[in-house]
Amino acid sequence: MTTVADPMAVPVYEALCVTGEERNCGAESGTLHTPDELTHWVAGHCAQTGHQHYEQTVRAILRAEPGAWQ
Template identity: 45%
Template sequence: MTSKTFRFREYGVNPDETAAPAYQAVCVTGEEADCGADSKDQPDEEALTRWMAEHTSSTGHNRFRRARWDYATVEPGAWQ
């Protein structure tokens, strides 16, 4: 039988302050299937709100799944 040694190391996940976040929405309006219209990455919440308002205005759809995407780094050490 072969023995193996595993070395455990703690890693910290930290926000990457050098990268700007992105905002995204997907239209989930629909009874049998979601519309699926995708805002793609928007630079800020204001741009995302504008995209959702324009989509609602042109389609009548008013239900969205929203996300704020940010960046992180993983480094050896304790969690912050």
């Protein structure tokens, strides 16, 4: 079996601000639909706060393809 990205599903992007010493800022972008939207959110948050460290998550739908495990 293998897995492949489902070409009919659109990936989604999220960012979490992890800037901080004692604890992370924790600001979240929410679900966004393009890398440009994610970059725009990060740029805006950075401009407002000066925060520079973010965790990015990209979620996509996978489809299992039948076959022998290799």
